Amino acid sequence: MKVAQPAPMSTSGFYSQLTRVKQAVDKVASSLCILIVGLMTLLVTWQVASRYLFNSPSAVSEVLARYLFIWLVLIGGAYVFGLREHMAITFMRDKMPRKFRLSLEILGELATSVFALLVLTIGGYIGMNRQMAQLDSALQIPIGIIYIAIPLSGALTLFYCLYNQYGLFRKFSSKQD
Numbered sequence: 001m002k003v004a005q006p007a008p009m010s011t012s013g014f015y016s017q018l019t020r021v022k023q024a025v026d027k028v029a030s031s032l033c034i035l036i037v038g039l040m041t042l043l044v045t046w047q048v049a050s051r052y053l054f055n056s057p058s059a060v061s062e063v064l065a066r067y068l069f070i071w072l073v074l075i076g077g078a079y080v081f082g083l084r085e086h087m088a089i090t091f092m093r094d095k096m097p098r099k100f101r102l103s104l105e106i107l108g109e110l111a112t113s114v115f116a117l118l119v120l121t122i123g124g125y126i127g128m129n130r131q132m133a134q135l136d137s138a139l140q141i142p143i144g145i146i147y148i149a150i151p152l153s154g155a156l157t158l159f160y161c162l163y164n165q166y167g168l169f170r171k172f173s174s175k176q177d
Contacts, residue, residue, distance in 0.1 A: 027077065033076045063138040067146050102168055124154050
């Protein structure tokens, strides 16, 4: 006599929804990076023009371009991590058996998740809050506003790590060899 087995829980619906969320986050992050590069281009062009044409350099444009560059590096780094296009030396890992390789990737994603949560997100939030009372001398805005990029990039990196881990666990549990 056959015992009826419960239907396997389908995760493809959840994974496809999660993928749509990731694509939306990717679009926002890439658009933000494009906007920042455009703003930096305008600011640096104005800085050069004001320095050499008008002999009066703009301190505001120089400081703002520097802060935007920091935002670009942090947000762009999280975005590239989400695309899984960051630098990695994979020669040894690629030689390993499939399950062991996936285990190493899961472990790497877990370590990155811990770093993104503790250092970038929580530590960045604490640092941002501590700097809200201090004003930037050129822009006259709280330094904490500039520091928002740190916990934001941490949250993005954490989201991408969790998405990647979910995909890796799906691959790990599949029957492929």
